[in-house]
Every structure is written in C-alpha cells, then in structure tokens.
Amino acid sequence: MTNNHDSDTSTAAGAAPRTLPVPDLSLVVLVGASGSGKSTFARRHFKPTEIVSSDFCRGLVADDENDQSASGDAFDVLHYIAGKRLAAGRLTVVDATSVQSESRKQLVRLAREHDVLPVAVVLDLPEEVCLARNAARPDRADMPRHVVQRHRRELRRSLRGLEREGFRKVHILRTEEEAESAEVVLERRYNxxxxxxxxxxxxxxxxxxxxxxxxxxxxxxxxxxxxxxxxxxxxxxxxxxxxxxxxxxxxxxxxxxxxxxxxxxxxxxxxxxxxxxxxxxxxxxxxxxxxxxxxxxxxxxxxxxxxxxxxxxxxxxxxxxxxxxxxxxxxxxxxxxxxxxxxxxxxxxxxxxxxxxxxxxxxxxxxxxxxxxxxxxxxxxxxxxxxxxxxxxxxxxxxxxxxxxxxxxxxxxxxxxxxxxxxxxxxxxxxxxxxxxxxxGGREGRPLDLADVRGRRVVETRHMGRIAVREENAAAALEVMSRFAVDPRLLPYLPPTMAPTATSREDGFLEHPAEAFAQYAADGVERVVCEEKHMGSRAVALVCRDAAAATARFGTDGPAGALYTRTGRPFLDDQALTGGVL
CATH class of the missing domain: 3.60.21.10 (Metallo-dependent phosphatases)
Known part of the structure; x- marks a missing residue:
C-alpha cells in the first residue's frame, strides 16, 4: 500500500500531520538521497536500539563513518545485526540511502527470511534541501552536487516499483514540512x-x-x-x-x-x-x-x-x-x-x-x-x-x-x-x-517407529527441562522392556528411581555412606535425616472398571488393568492372583 502525496503538496499550518502506519514487527527501510534527513527522522520516531545505520557500521569496521571503501564490510555488519534483531522478533529500522534497487532487494530478502513485512519510508526531498543540509555538516560539506543528483535520479527511477519489489507498505514524504510533522504509528499485527x-x-x-x-x-x-x-x-x-x-x-x-x-x-x-x-x-x-x-x-x-x-x-x-x-x-x-x-x-x-x-x-x-x-x-x-x-x-x-x-x-x-x-x-x-x-501406538494416531529408539533423542520434562537420551540407552531399555515388561500400553507411569552414589573408595565396598554424605554436602545440603528403610517392593496399580473399559481406553484384550514394579515388570507371576488383587 502506497501512502503518497504529490510533490507540490505541502502541509499547511495547523493541518493534520501525516500518519505512517508501521507493523510493530517489521523491517523499516528508510530511502532517500544523502542529506534528505533519514537519520533525523529515525531518531525522532524510533528507539536508538531499533536503528541500524550504515554510517555507524562503516565506523565500526573502518573508524570513519565516511570511508566509502569500507561500505561492503559495513553492509555485511548491517545485514547481520538486522537479521539477529528480526530473528529475536524486534522491530528494526535500516538507516541507509537505499536508493539502488539491488541494495533494497537484499533487505527485502532479509525480511522474508525472517517472515516479517518490509516497509519503505521514502524521503523524496528537493535537491536544494539535501545540498543545504550536507553543507551544514562538517563531515559532508565538500560532498559534490552530482552525488546528490545521482541519488535522486536513482530514487526517481525506483518510486513506482517499490511495491513490486516486495514492500508491503510504502510511505513517501516530499517536503520538509511533511517529514517534520509526520507521525509513525505502530500497528498490532492481525495475529x-x-x-x-x-x-x-x-x-x-x-x-x-x-x-x-x-x-x-x-x-x-x-x-x-x-x-x-x-x-x-x-x-x-x-x-x-x-x-x-x-x-x-x-x-x-x-x-x-x-x-x-x-x-x-x-x-x-x-x-x-x-x-x-x-x-x-x-x-x-x-x-x-x-x-x-x-x-x-x-x-x-x-x-x-x-x-x-x-x-x-x-x-x-x-x-x-x-x-x-x-x-x-x-x-x-x-x-x-x-x-x-x-x-x-x-x-x-x-x-x-x-x-x-x-x-x-x-x-x-x-x-x-x-x-x-x-x-x-x-x-x-x-x-x-x-x-x-x-x-x-x-x-x-x-x-x-x-x-x-x-x-x-x-x-x-x-x-x-x-x-x-x-x-x-x-x-x-x-x-x-x-x-x-x-x-x-496406532490407537493414539502415532504408531511406534524405529526412529523412536534409533539415534539421540531429546525429551521435554516438566521439572527437569530437556533430557537427552542416547541411542545405546534407548536400545537397552527397549531390549529390557520387550523381554520382561508388561504390555507397554498398560504402563502410563514409571516412578522415579533414586540415583546411586558414586563408587566407594573404601576397600571391599561398592557403595558407602561416606560418598552419599559427601555428595549431599557438595549440593549444599547441611542436614540429612536417616531412617530405617523397610526392604519391601513398591507396586504400581493401574485399575480399570472392567476388561471392556481397559480395551476401550488402552486397546488391550485381557486384564482389567496391570500391577507392576517400578521397572515395568509384572509384580506377580500369577495372572489369576493379579486379577484378584485388581
């Protein structure tokens, strides 16, 4: 959408200022000849951290913002910074002349890579205004007239094709009054x-x-x-x-x-x-x-x-x-x-x-x-x-x-x-x-696949974040479960197991309390309460209303639930006794 005013239009005193809608996540490209006021416009309407200036990047790589021989490296830096900001979901404003279609093409491509909308704000101010502004700056006082004239010719050739280049919004400001009174309004994305x-x-x-x-x-x-x-x-x-x-x-x-x-x-x-x-x-x-x-x-x-x-x-x-x-x-x-x-x-x-x-x-x-x-x-x-x-x-x-x-x-x-x-x-x-x-797994719409246990996998957990499972661990678990566990469809929960202590340094001991207390101390635990442990076995019971309910929920054909150990093995060898307990 082009928001355009004719070149002979000026903002009358007291007239409503131009409103320039800009999506709150977009790549804003300022387009204009040297001296058209792009940097001033950027500072007036955007946060300093949102602006990526080609002059500043030129200074970073060459210690001189006006060293044109460093432009190639400077724009590499500009594109890199802009890309990082867009990847992080931050509004980004590029302050460069951008009067050449090739330079804009790279910026449109960058916006598309990060799935944001490119917006062009064009400052098409008169030649004499640009020359006067450059003359007032010590670092640009000797800029030849033909440079500004070339910028304006390239800009004029581009104006009608900015939307075809991929810019979703194009705002054109043609007078000093328009540029000074314009208001940028950030729009919430529809989604x-x-x-x-x-x-x-x-x-x-x-x-x-x-x-x-x-x-x-x-x-x-x-x-x-x-x-x-x-x-x-x-x-x-x-x-x-x-x-x-x-x-x-x-x-x-x-x-x-x-x-x-x-x-x-x-x-x-x-x-x-x-x-x-x-x-x-x-x-x-x-x-x-x-x-x-x-x-x-x-x-x-x-x-x-x-x-x-x-x-x-x-x-x-x-x-x-x-x-x-x-x-x-x-x-x-x-x-x-x-x-x-x-x-x-x-x-x-x-x-x-x-x-x-x-x-x-x-x-x-x-x-x-x-x-x-x-x-x-x-x-x-x-x-x-x-x-x-x-x-x-x-x-x-x-x-x-x-x-x-x-x-x-x-x-x-x-x-x-x-x-x-x-x-x-x-x-x-x-x-x-x-x-x-x-x-x-077919009843859940996701049949088991060899890839589930082949190669390294990452599992997202509620309390421990992401946990990596190596292929050899997954293969070993599959081997044990396939040989000894109850039907995996009846294993909705396996209780956590306490980690063993480090191997003891005491002769004749595989494990020793000394290593356990040392680990607690290293973890910042100041007090440990010890109680006698009953060496019984824990059982996990999965109880269904009846066999039909188990079939409807878990797709099994048989018992009305399961009774198993913390490792998924049957708690009792006698199926009749298991059924009686359930």
Missing amino acids: DLRHLTGPFDIIGDIHGCRSELDTLLGKLGYVDGAHPEGRTAVFVGDLVDRGPDSPGVLRRVMSMVAAGTALCVPGNHENKLGRYLAGRKVQRTHGLAETIEQLEREDAEHPEFRQRVREFIDGLVSHYVLDGGDLVVCHAGLPEKYHGRTSGRVRSHALYGDTTGETDEFGLPVRYPWAEEYRGRAAVVYGHTPVPATSWINNTICLDTGVVFGGRMTALRWPERELVDVPAEKVWYEPARPLSTEAP
Whole structure:
C-alpha cells in the first residue's frame, strides 16, 4: 500500500500531520538521497536500539563513518545485526540511502527470511534541501552536487516499483514540512491477540457436521452461540467439506465471530473454497463437491450468503497468538519460529503443515512430525490430521478426532486444559486412511517407529527441562522392556528411581555412606535425616472398571488393568492372583 502525496503538496499550518502506519514487527527501510534527513527522522520516531545505520557500521569496521571503501564490510555488519534483531522478533529500522534497487532487494530478502513485512519510508526531498543540509555538516560539506543528483535520479527511477519489489507498505514524504510533522504509528499485527486472555474453548475440525457442533457447543455451555460466563470459542478451521451441512456450520461460526463470541482461523478446506468462490479453477475433490452442491441449494433462498462466505474466508488470519503469548491456535500446527510472524510461508505452514515428501500405503502424504521436535514456550493447539485419540505432545495438541469419519468432535478448555468431546452421529464420509491401526501406538494416531529408539533423542520434562537420551540407552531399555515388561500400553507411569552414589573408595565396598554424605554436602545440603528403610517392593496399580473399559481406553484384550514394579515388570507371576488383587 502506497501512502503518497504529490510533490507540490505541502502541509499547511495547523493541518493534520501525516500518519505512517508501521507493523510493530517489521523491517523499516528508510530511502532517500544523502542529506534528505533519514537519520533525523529515525531518531525522532524510533528507539536508538531499533536503528541500524550504515554510517555507524562503516565506523565500526573502518573508524570513519565516511570511508566509502569500507561500505561492503559495513553492509555485511548491517545485514547481520538486522537479521539477529528480526530473528529475536524486534522491530528494526535500516538507516541507509537505499536508493539502488539491488541494495533494497537484499533487505527485502532479509525480511522474508525472517517472515516479517518490509516497509519503505521514502524521503523524496528537493535537491536544494539535501545540498543545504550536507553543507551544514562538517563531515559532508565538500560532498559534490552530482552525488546528490545521482541519488535522486536513482530514487526517481525506483518510486513506482517499490511495491513490486516486495514492500508491503510504502510511505513517501516530499517536503520538509511533511517529514517534520509526520507521525509513525505502530500497528498490532492481525495475529497478535496476546491481550485476549480467555477463557477459551478451542474446537477441532468440524467438516460440515452441524448437528455435532451444536451438541458440543451445548455441552460446553453455549446458548445460541454465546457462553453465559463470557468464554470465547476458537475454531481451528476446516469448517466445511465432506459433512452434511457445511452452510449450517458456516452460518453458526460466522454469526459467533461477528458477535464477538468466537475467533476462527482458516483451514486448508476454507482456503480452497475461498479460491473457488473467487472464480479460481480448483479440483472439486476431498468433499468440496458436496459443499458446492449445498451452497447452490442455499442460493435460491439466500442469494447473498455466498458473498458473505467469501468475505468471511478472505478475512481469516493464518494463526492467533493468545493469552499473553502462552497459546497459539492454528490449523495445521506451527513451529515456534513462525509464531506471530507474517509471510506467505507462515500462512502456508499454518494451513497445510509440512510433509516428508513421501506417501503412505494409502497414497497420502506423510506429515513431518514437527510436534515431536517442538520445544516452544507457547502451547500450540491445532487440527488438520485426524487422530483416533488426542493427547499432549511437547506442549502441542491436535484436536481433529475425525468426527466426519465417524470419530468424535473435540474441544479443549483453556486454560483448564480439559478435553470435552461428543461422538459422531454416523460415518458421514469414508476416510482414505483408517483413523487407527493395529500397530503399537496406532490407537493414539502415532504408531511406534524405529526412529523412536534409533539415534539421540531429546525429551521435554516438566521439572527437569530437556533430557537427552542416547541411542545405546534407548536400545537397552527397549531390549529390557520387550523381554520382561508388561504390555507397554498398560504402563502410563514409571516412578522415579533414586540415583546411586558414586563408587566407594573404601576397600571391599561398592557403595558407602561416606560418598552419599559427601555428595549431599557438595549440593549444599547441611542436614540429612536417616531412617530405617523397610526392604519391601513398591507396586504400581493401574485399575480399570472392567476388561471392556481397559480395551476401550488402552486397546488391550485381557486384564482389567496391570500391577507392576517400578521397572515395568509384572509384580506377580500369577495372572489369576493379579486379577484378584485388581
């Protein structure tokens, strides 16, 4: 968007100042000839730490801000500093002439690498103003006129093409009065809703299942789309396709969003429907044909509805950062480096996720397991890939439990982290791939894989942070568990084991209290209370209501629970006795 005033326009006395909107996380590039007032403008509107000046970088590498022979190294430093600031999520302002398209191209590329918007602020001031300002500076008093003239020629050739170069906003100031009276206003990014703290009810993929949606909203406590306690519903997308009433789902969600009782992010199915409604050529597959047919039936009674749907989809934001940054909601999951960022790459990942490039036995793409590598502070709640049962993985959770395929529709209460779901009324659409498989872990939607125990892995823990598990330790544990443990599906918990003391230096002893007390002292423990220990064995009991409950929850075929030791081995050898105890 270009914010432009003609060259013969000046700000009259008392006239309202120019307002220059700038996203609060962006790369602002000041463009103008030497002497146009870029540095003055930067100091007036931005923090000193936000400004990266080519003159300052030139001084860093050459001890002389005017040493043009050091420009190459100076811009290497400038790009490095700007990149580090953008990576950290900080507004960055580049103070350089930037009148040449090649220099701007590098800055636009830098903004795209860090998924922020590039903004150009152009100071296209008259030649005589630039010359007078340079003459007033001792370090530039002898600058030839032709240098300023060349800068202005290069700038003039570039003005019309700045948006084509990739700048999302272009602000042009043509007079001293405009430059001096302009006000920079930082705009909150559309995806930044950190000020909204909930509580929220985050609802997984719906796929046209209007009846199940109404049932779930009722179970969550909503009445006519509003919650009596002021809770806000958040929809993770894929509202449409495959199910029996996509228009009904859209009407319900659109009305809640318009009333301020809900938020919604787009799914890949809304994205495709939006392209169809815009007249683009798309394949009518994966349930789109059914949605189109349902919308055509709506046209006769509500001809304006189709346009309202198109406008609604066009206005959806790829993801939201909520609750002070503790919660991120998107459709297909989002690594931490993309949270709060704005680019086509971020939107694509939020809509479609990432794949390994492979296809499974059903011909479907294999999703890249990004959640297993996630170590971010914010909880990420998403959908997109149906799972038979939802569970937390590294502070992420998938809420698509395949309602349209005969599974369930699931919601997450936040911040309670409580799951609420309702069953599908029927199988509305046959899945191309079964929701669950018989492979270990298949009931949870994540079958075990050789890679789980091959190579070094990092596990995120609640109290001990990140713990590395070496391949040899994982292989040894797999060997022991496969030989001696109870069914791993019945091992939801293994109690912690006290670490042994260091090997004793006393002759004839493997362990000795002296090493234990020495370790306590080294750890700052001043007093140790010793008690006699009963040498009995601890048992962990997993008790289910009956065998049917165990089968429904854990996928086992047999006992109504388990009784095992701290290492996962059966506590009793007699299965009948174990059953009696349980």
